[in-house]
Amino acid sequence: MADIIEQMRRRYLESMDWSPAFKSGITAIEALGRCLIVTSHPSAALIKLGEESGYVRERLPVLLHDCAVMGMDTFMDTQMRMSTIVREATELMEPSGPVISLLHFSI
Secondary structure, three states, X not given: OHHHHHHHHHHHHXXXXXXXXXXXXXXXXXXXXXXXXXXXXXXXXXOEOOHHHOOOOOEHXXXXXXXXXXXXXXXXXXXXXXXXXXXXXXXXXXXXXXXHHHHHHHO
């Protein structure tokens, strides 16, 4: 039974194209880093956005810093949610868990 489950898990994981997910994380982190670098430069404080830009924030560094903070908050929220998924999936796949019980019942 364990072999069947392992084969199912392996087939599922191998069929996934993980590259877009991994690349998007790297791209997002790079963008956050650039926002933080730009906002840390002293001359960035002099850049003022025009009224026609429509942004609530008046200065570019403040806007970029807000974006970076929002991005970091999003990563932290995603980490917490992924931890929940891992924990629940682990519980479901335990030898006495419901998935294994259903597999035993169906065979």
